[in-house]
Amino acid sequence: MKFFIDTADLDEIRDLAATGLIDGATTNPSLVAKAGGKFEDIIAEICAILPGPVSAEVAATDFETMVAEGRKLAKIAPNVTVKVPLTPDGLKACKTLTDDGTMVNVTLCFSAGQAILAAKAGATFVSPFIGRLDDIGLRGMDLIEDICTIYRAQPAFKTEVLVASVRSVGHVIDAAKAGAPVATLPPVVLRALYSHPLTDKGLAAFLSDWEKTGQSILGDDVPKPAAAE
């Protein structure tokens, strides 16, 4: 399962890229507005930090302008994935951009029927928003399970399910169980995945007992901290 990081905050991306666990990034207009700065510069920076797919969303809603924006965004770096909304014009733009050889992420997917259309349009990724379905009293994970089942049953569909609007560790675990190939995680959820109180408690006990042995594994060969750049 691939993990993308769901933010346009460059400091967060640099920090989390250092974990070695991040395979790509997703942004959307709201995340870009929150981060501040020039959109194309932010995308270029993220693409330089992370070699995997980096989603950059078009702002237009008509086919011609979406394609023009998508082509401009795709020129920023080879790992740009153009994000288009799941609308008739968005799916037309998806087909044109994928025919160009550009990766496309079809966003704002809220039904299995929409996910079938995205696959038919040749999307590289489809982004079902599970948290927003949970917010209106539905079970977002049902949608992930349905789409994964459908895509498995249709080998001609090459689109990958990119689980989006992730809000919790439970979402990540359930998406993994459903066989989703990608999830995009807000930084807070990625950090929460590491946490367990028994890990902290167990480590504290091991360190305290180790100290009692009076030993040092490296002796004087303790590595010096890397020089600040």
Ligand code: E4P
């Ligand atoms: C990512 O591609 C989506 O835009 C994002 O996950 C949406 O998350 P939200 O529903 O928390 O805004």
